[in-house]
Amino acid sequence: MDEVLTELIARLGQKVPELRLIDEDYGQLEPNSDDQYPVVFPCVLLSAVGVEWADMGIPGPNVQRGTAEITVRLAIDCYDDTHAGSGTTDRIAARAQLNRRVVKALHGYRPKGSIGPMSRVRSDSSTTVYNWKIYETTFRWTAKDDLGKPE
Numbered sequence: 001m002d003e004v005l006t007e008l009i010a011r012l013g014q015k016v017p018e019l020r021l022i023d024e025d026y027g028q029l030e031p032n033s034d035d036q037y038p039v040v041f042p043c044v045l046l047s048a049v050g051v052e053w054a055d056m057g058i059p060g061p062n063v064q065r066g067t068a069e070i071t072v073r074l075a076i077d078c079y080d081d082t083h084a085g086s087g088t089t090d091r092i093a094a095r096a097q098l099n100r101r102v103v104k105a106l107h108g109y110r111p112k113g114s115i116g117p118m119s120r121v122r123s124d125s126s127t128t129v130y131n132w133k134i135y136e137t138t139f140r141w142t143a144k145d146d147l148g149k150p151e
Helices: 002-015 090-106
Strands: 021-024 043-046 050-055 063-077 119-127 132-146
Touching: 002 021, 002 043, 002 063, 002 090, 063 090, 090 119, 090 132
Parallel strands: 021 043
Antiparallel strands: 043 063, 050 063, 063 132, 119 132
């Protein structure tokens, strides 16, 4: 399913060009050491694609249907003071709008080899001690793989 990951990275780059980094998520936002991978904002990090497979039985045991899932994290640095009366509360709406554009770029999209389109199934947001706002969205879709097909 690595090919789906690269496909989604390309799609987000095309649909949301203001993202400064779109990459596989391998812990870039997690505090771990002084030699942390440099991240530029806004960025989107995509988890590895997980799939739960089951045999379809037709036309043979080599064809499987799977429920695929990926989590997409949009991270934005938030150094603006957005309290009431600050005059910058519009930055909150701008962050939410960027997240909406990321979600719209993927919800309903049909990756190659899929039976059905991607559907948003869960969303959440959090803020880190580094003043990064993280919007996390999980998408699910149905995939098919024919293991008997020559490569």
